[in-house]
Amino acid sequence: MDKHRNLDCKDIEAITALLSKDGEALNYYKTNGAESVGHAFMIANLLHLHANVSEASLFYRHAFNLHGKSQTEYPLPQSLLQVSLLCLLKAGQPVPEEEIKELEKYAPSYANYIRGILIAWRGGDVKEAMSLIGNAFEGFHSGEEIDALYLEIALKYFPALTAPITDTSYSPIPRHLYMYWDKNPPKEIADNIKYHQELLGEDFTFFNQENAEEWLFEHFGSETLSLFQNTKHPAESADFLRLHVILNNGGWWLDADLRLKSLEQWEMLSRLPKNCRFFITEKFLIHNDFFGTVANDPILANALLTCYVNMLKHHGLYIPYKTGxxxxxxxxxxxxxxxxxxxxxxxxxAIGTAWEMFSIVEEFEVTYKSGGNWHTA
Known part of the structure; x- marks a missing residue:
C-alpha cells in the first residue's frame, strides 16, 4: 500500500497540519488523539461531514489499520475500508486496486460497490456499474449513502422514472391529503392545518396523537398501536403513521410544516397516471414529507417492512434512517x-425532482425546528 495512505501517530506536527482546515476535527484530535479506532473514526466522520474527503479517507484508513479485524468489533473493518475508498472517489483521487482487493477479503459486495461507483463516476458504462453494485445496499442500514448513490446511477439507466409526464389522464392515486401533528400545535402549524381544511374540505384529514392511535388500533391492531405509542420522538410517530395511512387508504401525505401552494396545484395531482409518486432531493434522497401512492402499493409496503425491522432490531438508529x-x-x-x-x-x-415538488408545495417559517434537535430522540 502507498506509504502516504498510512498515518504516523507519533508525527503530531504532520497530523496537526493535515487537520488544519477543520477546526472541529483538530480540536477533537488535540483532546483525544488518534491512537484508537474510536477516536480515529470520530475524526474521520467530522472530516467527512465537513466535506474534507481526502483527509477523511486517511483517517478512515488509519482506523482500519488500528482495528483488530474481528467481526464483533464495531465499526466493522469492511465498513471503515469501504468508506475510506469512497472518500477517495469523492476527492477525485486514484483508488488503489490493492485496497479494493483487500476490502474484497472482508466483504466482496462492498468491493464491487466501490468498483461500480468508480466506473459510474469516471464515465464508464452505467449498466456495468449497476451490475457490479447489485444489491450491495442490503449490507447497510437503510438511510445510508449507498441508496442515494445507487439511485443516482439507476436514474441514468432508467430515465423513464424521471421523464416529464405528458399523459394527463386520471390518476389512480386517491384524491385525499393527510397530515399529522401529535398535540398542541404552535400557531403557524395550527394555521396551516386550518388552511388545508378550508382549501380541500372533505379531501383533507388531520391526525393528532389521539385519533391516530384510534385509527391504528382499528386498522392494524394492538401490536401496531403499541409500537406507535413507544416511538421515541414525534418525528418518528409521524413517520410510522404516514406509512400505515397511505398504505391502507392510498392518497397523499404532506408534513405539517409544508403547504399546498394552491387548489390548482392540487388539481394537477389528479392528472398523474402513476400508482406511486415520489420526489428526490438534490442528493437523491427520497422525500417522505410529500408523496402519494395507491392503497397497498408494493413499494410503500416494502418501506413499511423496513420500518418494522428497524424499530424491532435497530431501536437506536437515527430517526431519518430508521423510519424516515x-x-x-x-x-x-x-x-x-x-x-x-x-x-x-x-x-x-414516477420520481420528481425537488424543483417539481416545490412547484406544488412550499415551506414556511416554523419555530419548532429552531432548536436543531427536532428529529433526534
Missing amino acids: PGVFSRAVSRTVYSSFNHDAPLPSL
Whole structure:
C-alpha cells in the first residue's frame, strides 16, 4: 500500500497540519488523539461531514489499520475500508486496486460497490456499474449513502422514472391529503392545518396523537398501536403513521410544516397516471414529507417492512434512517434492483425532482425546528 495512505501517530506536527482546515476535527484530535479506532473514526466522520474527503479517507484508513479485524468489533473493518475508498472517489483521487482487493477479503459486495461507483463516476458504462453494485445496499442500514448513490446511477439507466409526464389522464392515486401533528400545535402549524381544511374540505384529514392511535388500533391492531405509542420522538410517530395511512387508504401525505401552494396545484395531482409518486432531493434522497401512492402499493409496503425491522432490531438508529426518508430510499433501491436484475418492466412509479415538488408545495417559517434537535430522540 502507498506509504502516504498510512498515518504516523507519533508525527503530531504532520497530523496537526493535515487537520488544519477543520477546526472541529483538530480540536477533537488535540483532546483525544488518534491512537484508537474510536477516536480515529470520530475524526474521520467530522472530516467527512465537513466535506474534507481526502483527509477523511486517511483517517478512515488509519482506523482500519488500528482495528483488530474481528467481526464483533464495531465499526466493522469492511465498513471503515469501504468508506475510506469512497472518500477517495469523492476527492477525485486514484483508488488503489490493492485496497479494493483487500476490502474484497472482508466483504466482496462492498468491493464491487466501490468498483461500480468508480466506473459510474469516471464515465464508464452505467449498466456495468449497476451490475457490479447489485444489491450491495442490503449490507447497510437503510438511510445510508449507498441508496442515494445507487439511485443516482439507476436514474441514468432508467430515465423513464424521471421523464416529464405528458399523459394527463386520471390518476389512480386517491384524491385525499393527510397530515399529522401529535398535540398542541404552535400557531403557524395550527394555521396551516386550518388552511388545508378550508382549501380541500372533505379531501383533507388531520391526525393528532389521539385519533391516530384510534385509527391504528382499528386498522392494524394492538401490536401496531403499541409500537406507535413507544416511538421515541414525534418525528418518528409521524413517520410510522404516514406509512400505515397511505398504505391502507392510498392518497397523499404532506408534513405539517409544508403547504399546498394552491387548489390548482392540487388539481394537477389528479392528472398523474402513476400508482406511486415520489420526489428526490438534490442528493437523491427520497422525500417522505410529500408523496402519494395507491392503497397497498408494493413499494410503500416494502418501506413499511423496513420500518418494522428497524424499530424491532435497530431501536437506536437515527430517526431519518430508521423510519424516515431512509426506508423510502431503501424501498426504491430494491424496486429498481429487481427490475434491473430480472430485466423486468418498471412498476408504475414516477420520481420528481425537488424543483417539481416545490412547484406544488412550499415551506414556511416554523419555530419548532429552531432548536436543531427536532428529529433526534
